[in-house]
Amino acid sequence: MNEQPKSLTVTGKARYAAGVLEYKKMGYWEPDYEPKDTDIIALFRITPQDGVDPVEAAAAVAGESSTATWTVVWTDRLTACEKYRAKAYRVDPVPGADGQYFAYIAYDLDLFEPGSIANLTASIIGNVFGFKPLKALRLEDMRLPVAYVKTFQGPATGVVVERERLNCYGRPLLGATVKPKLGLSGRNYGRVVYEALKGGLDFTKDDENINSQPFMHWRDRFLYCMEAVNKASAATGEVKGTYLNVTAATMEDMYERAEFAAELGSVIVMIDLVIGYTAIQSMAKWARRNNMILHLHRAGHGTYTRQKSHGVSFRVIAKWMRLAGVDHIHAGTVVGKLEGDPATTRGYYDFCLDEFTPQNLQNGVFFDQHWASLNKMMPVASGGIHAGQMHQLIHHLGEDVVLQFGGGTIGHPHGIAAGATANRVALEAMIFARNAGRDFLADGPTILAEAAKTCTPLRQALDTWKGVSFNYASTDTPDFVPTASVSA
């Protein structure tokens, strides 16, 4: 589609004659339109039904995500309707994917309420995803203008201040999710937290579905966890934390739990993505007011982010969450058990950490994105990772990341504290080697083996998980380069 059809917009009286007019003729296809600096741009992957013209499909998406309905309405003429119409201005075939097209659509800034993810998403992903002329639709990326970014609080704490509060610089933070994720009593749960933190982790974490169940109600968990945190802090001289999950049925419940966590002196609380955008923004504001780091578990995202043909790319969710104001977001491990190819994952990490993210099609980043001095968001790598992969983790993910070894801590043959120590020693040895100028990726196994000479727990961890890797092809990969999954 290098030859794009010219504007087909019907003008004058004919435009408003009662009846049905194709979207591309109603002003939703404007190939000559040059997006303004203040426009929001959405990039959709559209798969039109057989026989549907891709330009008409793109125009329909523009129409249905802005002002249009299925028929002409005269009341358009009571408005500055040309301004309010979203405009599809470019439709390109997706390389190597028959029947799929990238549609670029520009939206005027005045279509959106300032500082509201709920409002943004109600337009951009509100109605259009069930639209019949499309087989499938995916929101791939968005260009968010500085004027709009500035209407959001952004991360409550941010990476820099989080590090200052934790007094931890120059290396990834270490965490672990308490396992088994369900069933432990408060007292037993706190034991895992204490052992892991004392052994060398910075954080432990509630899992997404730990809220307040018959086997452990939330107050009990918070009390035992804070005993564990403080005891571990005194045992090591370090600031420690545990992500107390305050996810609950209502905002009132969440505020009550968060306030109790603050009262007990926790440095961090946690929410799940499933609480919804408005609740997330409310908690981000609460976290800013209460000097609290806010961890977000992306529970549920796989239902709409994973398949390439339909849904919302996680890179868009990451952008929305940086605006919404969380401090931590799970963004993939590359080498672990969960979906994520290296280039696509790098794109997510850049959205979390950059001041300015330049367009980079190889990483699936379609637009330049200015972050307008919003705080940085700490990416979290969690799921099926262990000490033996430390060189690969640092190579792919860098140092501003929380590496979370759940099974890789708690499953250690000599106990949780030993597992934590193994991870911490592996991490420090690898960062030291990197800084000292060694080719740590190539020499990774040697560096770990050397460190294990003075650290028995690391030796045991390396022996236990030797060669464990999750080597499957990724489903969500960039469209502009050949991709491969990474094996450990």
Next chain:
Amino acid sequence: MRVTQGAFSFLPDLTDEQIHTQVQYCIDKGWAVSLEYTDDPHPRNTYWEMWGHPMFDNPDAAALLYELNECRKQFGHGYIRVVAFDSTSGWESVRLSFIVNRPSEEPGFRLSRQEVKGRSIQYTTTPYTTDQPEGQRYR
């Protein structure tokens, strides 16, 4: 116990040669390196005493190593850390910090619990040594 603040406290104590590699890494990144010392290792004791200003224009790790050994002559009984500061916009804070000198004995911290209502506990962490005045805490 062993105070494990800083990036490398889980590794065996660093030799001067090893410290040099890390300091040179920081300098090559454009960060200003400096030394700080204390005899109060409380986890939230942010402001250790400065051993001079950050070396904003120092190209060579040897200069910091020289200062480290001067610092040790005076405060070798306490904690000394290397701090690397990055003034880049969007960071403007510490990039790397690690302990390069520690007391021969580290008695650790007392955890005090004040029981308040509803089974809540208010916790306070106190280094055992800070019962003594500054300068007399470690030998």
